[in-house]
Structure formats: C-alpha cells, structure tokens
Amino acid sequence: MNLRHVGITVRDLEKSKRFYCDLLGFEIIRQMEEKGSFIDSISGLNDVVVTTVKLKHPDATDNGMIELLNYKSHNTDSRKLFINNGGISHFALTVNNIKEIHKKLVNANVDFNCEPLLSEDGGAVVTFCRDFEDNLIEMVEVKKKWSQF
Numbered sequence: 001m002n003l004r005h006v007g008i009t010v011r012d013l014e015k016s017k018r019f020y021c022d023l024l025g026f027e028i029i030r031q032m033e034e035k036g037s038f039i040d041s042i043s044g045l046n047d048v049v050v051t052t053v054k055l056k057h058p059d060a061t062d063n064g065m066i067e068l069l070n071y072k073s074h075n076t077d078s079r080k081l082f083i084n085n086g087g088i089s090h091f092a093l094t095v096n097n098i099k100e101i102h103k104k105l106v107n108a109n110v111d112f113n114c115e116p117l118l119s120e121d122g123g124a125v126v127t128f129c130r131d132f133e134d135n136l137i138e139m140v141e142v143k144k145k146w147s148q149f
Contacts, residue, residue, distance in 0.1 A: 005054065005065040006091045008135055011078065013051060013070035015132045020066060023108055024093070024101075026055040029065065035073075049073040059096070080134040090128065092138035098125050101139060105129055116141070 010016040020026040035049045043050075053068040070076075083089045095101050098116045106112065113128040116139070125141040 002062060003064045005067045007067045007069055008131075008133070009069045009071065009076055009078070010133045011070075011076050012132065013053065013068060016068050016070075017053060019110075019132045020055050020068070023105055023110070024057070025059075026057050026066060029054040029056050045074060047073055057093075078133065080130075081136065083128075083136060090136035090138050092140055095139050095141050098127065098139055098141035102127060102129075118143070 008016070017028070021028065031051065031053045033049065033051050035047075039048045039050065040046055049072040051070045051072065053070075055066040055068065056064075081087075081089060102112065102116050110132075111130045116125045116127040118125050123142065123144045125143060126138065128136055128138050130136055
C-alpha cells in the first residue's frame with residue numbers, strides 16, 4: 001500500500017499554489033473543477049463545486065502528491081491547528097537541503113517553529129513551518145540512511 005495524496009482544503013487557491021509551486025518547487029499535474037453526483041456522493045455534501053489541483057515534486061521518489069481543494073460551493077471554515085490537536089496534525093516532506101529551503105521560506109515570510117535542528121539521534125535535521133493557510137508542515141533532511149523518520 002502507498003500513500004496516494006494528502007488533501008488540503010484552502011481558502012485562497014492562488015496563494016496556496018504560489019507556496020507549494022513557487023517556494024517548494026511542486027509542479028501542477030492536473031487542475032480541474034469538479035461538480036455533480038459523483039463528487040457529491042464521495043464528499044458527503046450536496047451541490048459541490050470544487051477546484052482540485054494535484055501537485056507533485058519533480059524529486060519525488062514515490063507516487064505521493066499534494067491535492068489542493070478550493071470549494072466554491074461551501075464555506076471553508078478553517079482554524080489554526082497545533083501538533084497536539086486530534087486528527088491529522090501535520091504532514092512531512094523529505095528535503096535535500098533544509099537550510100537553503102528554510103532561508104528561502106523565511107525570506108518569503110513563512111512562519112517556522114524553530115531553525116532546522118539536528119535530531120537527538122543524529123539521523124535527521126528537522127523543522128516545522130506553516131503554509132499560507134496555517135497548515136503545519138514538517139521538513140526533514142535525512143542524514144543517516146537508517147533514519148526513515
């Protein structure tokens with residue numbers, strides 16, 4: 001079994017595309033407007049109209065993607081979640097040069113919990129940031145092959 005994608009409901013689709021594409025280097029694989037009985041059924045909502053954008057990073061070694069969802073038909077009630085909230089609290093990206101990415105994102109006014117830090121076991125350098133919709137993202141640069149987390 002493989003992770004197919006992480007879905008992120010966003011209020012400002014263009015701003016979110018800038019974050020994931022311009023700042024993190026993801027590419028748009030597909031963008032489409034969805035509506036009708038199929039999307040109503042699988043979402044559990046009525047009269048859905050949603051723009052979905054599938055994003056993939058060119059360096060990805062698996063099939064995992066990020067899917068941005070912008071609902072035109074329904075209010076997107078969002079709240080800033082913290083890592084100790086119930087449910088999905090964050091997702092993690094494996095990166096190649098965390099210090100360079102950190103600097104680029106800080107220059108773009110992206111909020112971080114801390115500077116990139118070496119994990120206690122020395123296996124990875126890790127930090128957390130928030131995208132422009134306040135979603136928490138863990139960034140991990142693996143330093144030792146045995147460290148998968």
